[in-house]
Amino acid sequence: MASNGCPVDPLLRTITGRWTTHILWLLYTEGELRFGELMGLMPDISAKVLTDRLRMLERNGIVLRTQKQTIPPQVSYELTKQGQDLHVVVRALNTVAVEWQALGWEPDKGFPALEAAE
Amino acid sequence: MASNGCPVDPLLRTITGRWTTHILWLLYTEGELRFGELMGLMPDISAKVLTDRLRMLERNGIVLRTQKQTIPPQVSYELTKQGQDLHVVVRALNTVAVEWQALGWEPDKGFPALEAAE
């Protein structure tokens, strides 16, 4: 998979993927969260996928993982300083998403409200 | 593939994917472009993938396709009004990408500059 020349491409590849921005959004709005809390806030995600995403974000310096060796063990996640840079992106995405939702936009269907007005 | 509750998810699924933001960036910075011009500006993309992306963006009301029935035929693409909403997202992505690039960030490697400073 040859690298695209665009500098945005590698960043995009890391922060996209099924649940990634949702995780970032939650850590941004709720602050530090435990694994189980994240599971609770995302009812449809599986433990494996959540772990995958968190580990990937950790490798990339975007989230910080803190393990407390208690019984039962507790692990919590928070955004790193760099991870917080992404709030601009996530907020921009959220703004447009909400705006388009209000216009009736749906993937592969476009903007029904606008077409009807023609 | 059950829909995630997050309103950002469908939008994200549309504008991500290997070349999509690059296309949006070019249409945003260069304005209207012909198919061949886009190919020239993205040396590594294949015609099929470019067509796929453009058709998908067209279906979603993000780009406008204009065909001129000349010989040889010319087809040009530009952002729709809604497509221009995305410049906020693309600009945010670009800002962070450039910032992180300056810090030595690489996918799956994190921020070497910061780790060295510890």
Added chain:
DNA sequence: CCGCATCCTTCTGGATACTG
């Protein structure tokens, strides 16, 4: 010049069952 059809390969997300 622009694009469609076909086929193939890779990557991703997810289900399920098990562990310290």
Added chain:
DNA sequence: CAGTATCCAGAAGGATGCGG
């Protein structure tokens, strides 16, 4: 509680060749 290991299905990316 917070994972790990394995396996699988489907989607996405891409190469190639034909067509208006």
